Amino acid sequence: xxxxxDHEKRRKEIAEATWRVILERGMxxxxxxxxxxxxxxxxxxxxxxxxxxxxxxxxxxxxxxxKVMARIKDITMRNVPPKEKVLHILLEIVPTNEETVRExxxxxxxxVYARHKKDMxxxxxxxxxxxxxxxxxxxxxFDLLRQDADKDIEAERLYALIxxxxxxxxxxxxxxxxxxxxxxIMQHVESICVKETNETEERNP
Amino acid sequence: xxxxxDHEKRRKEIAEATWRVILERGMxxxxxxxxxxxxxxxxxxxxxxxxxxxxxxxxxxxxxxxKVMARIKDITMRNVPPKEKVLHILLEIVPTNEETVRExxxxxxxxVYARHKKDMxxxxxxxxxxxxxxxxxxxxxFDLLRQDADKDIEAERLYALIxxxxxxxxxxxxxxxxxxxxxxIMQHVESICVKETNETEERNP
Numbered sequence: 001x002x003x004x005x006d007h008e009k010r011r012k013e014i015a016e017a018t019w020r021v022i023l024e025r026g027m028x029x030x031x032x033x034x035x036x037x038x039x040x041x042x043x044x045x046x047x048x049x050x051x052x053x054x055x056x057x058x059x060x061x062x063x064x065x066x067k068v069m070a071r072i073k074d075i076t077m078r079n080v081p082p083k084e085k086v087l088h089i090l091l092e093i094v095p096t097n098e099e100t101v102r103e104x105x106x107x108x109x110x111x112v113y114a115r116h117k118k119d120m121x122x123x124x125x126x127x128x129x130x131x132x133x134x135x136x137x138x139x140x141x142f143d144l145l146r147q148d149a150d151k152d153i154e155a156e157r158l159y160a161l162i163x164x165x166x167x168x169x170x171x172x173x174x175x176x177x178x179x180x181x182x183x184x185i186m187q188h189v190e191s192i193c194v195k196e197t198n199e200t201e202e203r204n205p
Numbered sequence: 206x207x208x209x210x211d212h213e214k215r216r217k218e219i220a221e222a223t224w225r226v227i228l229e230r231g232m233x234x235x236x237x238x239x240x241x242x243x244x245x246x247x248x249x250x251x252x253x254x255x256x257x258x259x260x261x262x263x264x265x266x267x268x269x270x271x272k273v274m275a276r277i278k279d280i281t282m283r284n285v286p287p288k289e290k291v292l293h294i295l296l297e298i299v300p301t302n303e304e305t306v307r308e309x310x311x312x313x314x315x316x317v318y319a320r321h322k323k324d325m326x327x328x329x330x331x332x333x334x335x336x337x338x339x340x341x342x343x344x345x346x347f348d349l350l351r352q353d354a355d356k357d358i359e360a361e362r363l364y365a366l367i368x369x370x371x372x373x374x375x376x377x378x379x380x381x382x383x384x385x386x387x388x389x390i391m392q393h394v395e396s397i398c399v400k401e402t403n404e405t406e407e408r409n410p
Contacts, residue, residue, distance in 0.1 A: 112231070112317045115310070115314075150388075157389045157393060159369065160367075160369030161366050163369040164365030164372070167365075167368055168361075171320075176361070184365065
């Protein structure tokens with residue numbers, strides 16, 4: 001079905017054009033006209049791919065989400081010790097390079113925008129919170145989580161920390177750079193985990 | 206100078222009308238026309254008080270900031286033990302009631318909007334980060350901070366946690382309610398502080 005593939009490919013290109021428009025002009029500049037222009041299409045051609053602007057925006061945002069999820073899935077497949085895997089996943093969620101900071105910025109602008117569009121897209125449930133619950137459960141499964149930890153509260157705390165760091169990485173990327181994010185996340189994971197014993201080797205300084 | 210007082214009072218009323226418009230229609234609906242209508246003024250009268258829309262928006266946002274700062278200052282004056290004071294201040298920053306959640310929402314919409322307005326208003330430096338540094342230093346001064354804590358990283362971690370919680374309180378107020386926020390913040394403060402000794406009484410369960 002080559003036609004179908006081209007259709008999806010074109011929809012993705014339009015989504016990417018949408019991200020660029022949002023980054024440059026904010027959500028208030030993300031009109032169908034501006035997006036069509038950025039994608040090199042007529043308004044009529046744009047409507048062939050997306051019948052409403054909200055349909056286009058929701059598609060563009062789901063694509064951001066899929067990119068993040070694909071990166072996380074990639075890490076979960078790697079054969080590394082549990083604590084290291086958790087650290088890698090957390091570092092993948094918080095944006096630490098130009099591409100991921102830009103993704104975050106688009107995501108953020110959209111989240112605020114969608115607050116005023118009832119039932120448009122449930123940005124509250126972006127999968128990160130349930131992901132944090134899974135990471136805490138995963139650490140616990142390997143007896144790495146401190147025994148006195150309240151798992152429910154630890155998941156909420158980790159989720160707040162991660163989204164706060166992501167927000168600050170976007171707002172102040174000079175101070176909240178990759179190295180600093182790594183130090184904060186490592187400090188946090190160490191503080192919720194039991195001290196290393198001789199059965200797992202110490203890898204991080 | 207009754208005339209001057211009336212002028213400032215009217216500017217504050219316009220700022221409050223601006224918040225209401227932003228809450229209802231988002232930043233993209235915060236036009237001079239809509240704000241004038243909400244404030245019950247003509248466009249000409251609005252321009253008498255604010256010569257540009259950006260001047261009005263910056264004024265409205267500084268007023269949000271001033272309200273938060275006034276509440277924090279009020280707590281710092283109270284005569285309570287250091288750790289309890291830190292907890293109270295943190296609970297004042299994270300929105301936990303309808304009024305403060307609305308403030309946060311306005312602040313947030315504005316922060317995202319101002320990203321595309323160079324030099325309009327430095328929302329990065331809203332005073333919260335330096336406040337977090339002060340709180341960590343304050344705990345350390347009273348020998349309450351764990352001795353192995355890296356103060357610089359702890360301030361960054363606390364700042365991320367607080368802003369992440371504020372973000373989630375706004376996006377999902379049902380789950381991230383006052384009680385839950387309190388539990389997360391208490392858990393965090395306990396984890397960065399030394400265990401209670403007999404010189405300070407245990408006040409919280």
